[in-house]
Amino acid sequence: MHPKLIDIHTHVNFNAFKEDGPEIIDRTLKGDVWMILVGSQIDTSRRAVSYAEKYPEGVYAAVGLHPIHLFEDHFDVAEAEQTAGVPSYTTRPEVFDHDAYKEIAMHPKTVAIGECGLDYFRGRDTDEVKKAQQDTFREQVALAREVKKPLMIHCRNAYEDVITILKEEKADEIGGDIHFFAGSWDIAKQFLDLDFYLSFTGVITFARDYDEVLRNVPLDCVMVETDAPYVTPVPHRGKRNEPLYVEQVAKKIAEIKNLPEDQVFRQLVENTRVCFKI
Numbered sequence: 001m002h003p004k005l006i007d008i009h010t011h012v013n014f015n016a017f018k019e020d021g022p023e024i025i026d027r028t029l030k031g032d033v034w035m036i037l038v039g040s041q042i043d044t045s046r047r048a049v050s051y052a053e054k055y056p057e058g059v060y061a062a063v064g065l066h067p068i069h070l071f072e073d074h075f076d077v078a079e080a081e082q083t084a085g086v087p088s089y090t091t092r093p094e095v096f097d098h099d100a101y102k103e104i105a106m107h108p109k110t111v112a113i114g115e116c117g118l119d120y121f122r123g124r125d126t127d128e129v130k131k132a133q134q135d136t137f138r139e140q141v142a143l144a145r146e147v148k149k150p151l152m153i154h155c156r157n158a159y160e161d162v163i164t165i166l167k168e169e170k171a172d173e174i175g176g177d178i179h180f181f182a183g184s185w186d187i188a189k190q191f192l193d194l195d196f197y198l199s200f201t202g203v204i205t206f207a208r209d210y211d212e213v214l215r216n217v218p219l220d221c222v223m224v225e226t227d228a229p230y231v232t233p234v235p236h237r238g239k240r241n242e243p244l245y246v247e248q249v250a251k252k253i254a255e256i257k258n259l260p261e262d263q264v265f266r267q268l269v270e271n272t273r274v275c276f277k278i
């Protein structure tokens with residue numbers, strides 16, 4: 001089977017979909033869109049795997065500890081993620097447990113380690129927080145190398161440090177994706193040199209800051225995602241995001257790159273299958 005598109009980073013395994021997660025997954029598959037459910041802590045990572053194993057194909061998991069989950073932190077979704085209708089929450093601190101993550105990382109439906117990385121946004125840039133994030137990120141790069149699966153990386157206001165760690169930890173041996181890429185073309189080139197892909201969200205449908213990178217980046221280094229329930233694309237702004245809306249992101253890439261939609265859709269799927277060995 002060859003789907004129309006693959007949403008490579010979505011959170012139907014989060015509490016925002018607690019009531020209707022399986023319904024949303026079924027609807028997405030019926031729309032000929034596949035998805036990678038991404039965990040951000042041990043419980044959401046386990047839920048991603050347990051959803052994925054219910055489907056013979058089309059639903060996959062990424063397991064990891066997100067950098068904002070190391071310390072208790074209040075997260076204002078409306079402000080931080082430009083998304084209406086998703087409640088704010090306070091994070092529960094977690095210490096990375098290698099063995100617990102390794103167990104789910106080895107599951108055949110797990111296609112990546114993450115989301116992991118660095119997030120120095122809004123006060124998360126004290127020495128203590130940065131050190132903890134960097135140590136935890138290094139441990140997850142090591143786990144990815146150990147189980148030989150690619151990385152799903154979250155990076156906010158920390159591109160230089162992420163690049164340094166990827167190089168020091170030899171992450172180019174496994175590769176992966178820089179999720180929600182928001183850096184400059186100069187930063188983008190450094191990730192491409194490390195054999196990483198860049199993925200883009202619905203934000204490209206309503207903000208023009210991404211156009212230059214999108215015009216420059218080769219189509220075979222790009223993937224698409226929704227990051228649902230966050231950053232809902234135009235024309236669905238104001239609603240909870242969901243994986244089917246990845247089509248709006250892919251269409252916008254075709255428009256910015258001035259290429260036929262069917263060619264872009266096919267290449268995006270191909271890239272995802274190569275990167276995550278789906």
Ligand SMILES: [Zn+2]
Nearest residue numbers: 009038115227
């Ligand atoms: Zn995410």
